[in-house]
Amino acid sequence: MTTHRLINRRMAIAEMGKAGLAVVVFGTAACSDEGAGATTTAPGTSPTTTATPGTNATAAGSTTTLASTTTTGPAATTGGAPTSFQRVNLQFVSAYILYRGGEAALVDTGVGGSAAAIQAALGEAGLDWDAIGHVILTHKHPDHVGSVDEVMTQASGATLYAGAADIPEIGSATAPQAVGDDDSVFDLEIIDSPGHTPGHISVLDAATGILVTGDALNGTGGGVGPPDPGFSEDMTVAMESVLKLGGFDYEVALFGHGEPLLEGASAAVAALAAG
Numbered sequence: 013m014t015t016h017r018l019i020n021r022r023m024a025i026a027e028m029g030k031a032g033l034a035v036v037v038f039g040t041a042a043c044s045d046e047g048a049g050a051t052t053t054a055p056g057t058s059p060t061t062t063a064t065p066g067t068n069a070t071a072a073g074s075t076t077t078l079a080s081t082t083t084t085g086p087a088a089t090t091g092g093a094p095t096s097f098q099r100v101n102l103q104f105v106s107a108y109i110l111y112r113g114g115e116a117a118l119v120d121t122g123v124g125g126s127a128a129a130i131q132a133a134l135g136e137a138g139l140d141w142d143a144i145g146h147v148i149l150t151h152k153h154p155d156h157v158g159s160v161d162e163v164m165t166q167a168s169g170a171t172l173y174a175g176a177a178d179i180p181e182i183g184s185a186t187a188p189q190a191v192g193d194d195d196s197v198f199d200l201e202i203i204d205s206p207g208h209t210p211g212h213i214s215v216l217d218a219a220t221g222i223l224v225t226g227d228a229l230n231g232t233g234g235g236v237g238p239p240d241p242g243f244s245e246d247m248t249v250a251m252e253s254v255l256k257l258g259g260f261d262y263e264v265a266l267f268g269h270g271e272p273l274l275e276g277a278s279a280a281v282a283a284l285a286a287g
Contacts (some may be wrong), residue, residue, distance in 0.1 A: 015241060061189020095220040097266060100133045102126055106222050108266050109144075110200065111137055117146040117198040118167070119215050119224045120268065124158035127166060141166040146198045149188065150226025151212040152178035153243070156268060160184045173197055175204065175211030185246045205257060207250025208239045213259060221263035228253050229281060236280045240269075251285075258282035 098109040100122060107120040107130060115140055119128065134140055144167035149157050152174070164172060164186045174182055176190035192213060195202040201216040205228040215224040228250070230237045239250045258281040265277035273280060 027093065039230045062234050083089060095217045095222060096137065097222060097264075098133045098137045099266065099272065100126070100129050104266055106266070107133075107156075109133055109137060109139075110198070110215075110222065110224070111139060111143065114139070114143060115198070117148060117171075117200060117215075118144050118163065118268075119148045120150055120156040120226065121147065121159040121163045123155050124160075126159040127162035130159070131166070140167065144170045146170055147172050148191075148200075148202075148213075148215055149174040149178075149182060149205065150214065150224070150228075150268065151209040152181045153209065153227070157182050157184070158228065160186070164183055173202075175206070175209075175213040177206070179209030203257065203260070205253035207246050207248070207253045208244045210245065212253070216260055217261060218261070221261065221275065222266065223257065223260065223262040223264065224266045225257065225268065227238060227268045228257060229265065229267060229272060229284075231265075231267040234271065234273070236265060236267075236273055236277065236284055237270070238284065254281065255285040258285040 013243045022182040037137060041266055093112040095110055095112045098111070100109070102122045105120075105122055107122045108116065109128065109130075110117045110119065116134070116137070121127075122129070131141065134143065134155065144163075147160070147163055147167065147170050149160065149172070151157075160172070160182070161184060164170060164184070172184065172186045172188045173191045174188035179190060182188060187270060188267040191197060191202045192204045193202065197215075197276050199217070199219070201218055203214045204212075205214045205226070206212050208227045212228055214226055214228050216222070227239055227243070230240060238254055239247070241247050244250045260278060263275055265281065267273075
């Protein structure tokens with residue numbers, strides 16, 4: 013990451029923390045993900061991409077539009093109904109829908125004003141808001157929880173979850189249920205992965221080999237990188253979490269920032285940790 017990109021991202025997150033609906037505008041030299049807007053599918057699947065506007069309000073009351081690309085990729089399953097994922101690519105950050113059998117869990121909600129893009133992603137999967145029974149927040153940062161109230165209003169039957177240490181700083185009208193190691197939501201394993209924030213969690217579908225990392229890891233150049241030290245509260249603990257995540261078995265890693273890694277993901281994370 014260049015210094016220019018780091019400064020712009022820091023300023024944007026600071027602004028999002030000041031206002032519930034903040035504008036995030038990035039040029040290619042500032043903070044856009046590599047390959048943003050491109051389609052990505054799991055091995056053996058066909059790409060499905062829909063560009064959908066997501067509108068964010070500025071502090072001055074004007075609006076800007078963030079392009080959102082949704083991506084579908086069913087992973088291989090070891091038995092029973094497979095879990096598929098749908099990516100909501102908001103350029104700066106991604107949220108993910110994990111779904112099976114007409115039911116879904118949403119991991120993270122993106123920046124403020126992302127509900128329309130999430131709804132479009134649900135539609136691409138043949139689902140609607142009533143399919144979402146669970147909303148899991150990987151951590152407290154406003155680019156991941158910015159649309160939580162919008163989402164919980166639309167998905168009125170859903171339960172909200174987050175790591176205990178981050179809950180006091182998540183400004184949600186719905187009180188999150190604390191989850192961590194040894195907890196399961198929608199047959200998804202919750203993994204404590206602190207360091208980026210004290211209550212950061214990751215989400216593993218062990219049956220189909222999909223890990224949603226939040227910001228415990230980043231996608232970099234088609235591979236995997238560590239959490240950003242510019243935004244991580246304790247890098248020593250954060251790197252211990254990288255080592256921990258490298259000890260699980262999964263094929264696909266879905267990052268909050270960066271392109272998903274669709275094969276060999278746990279081996280890549282273990283190699284990162286070893287280095």
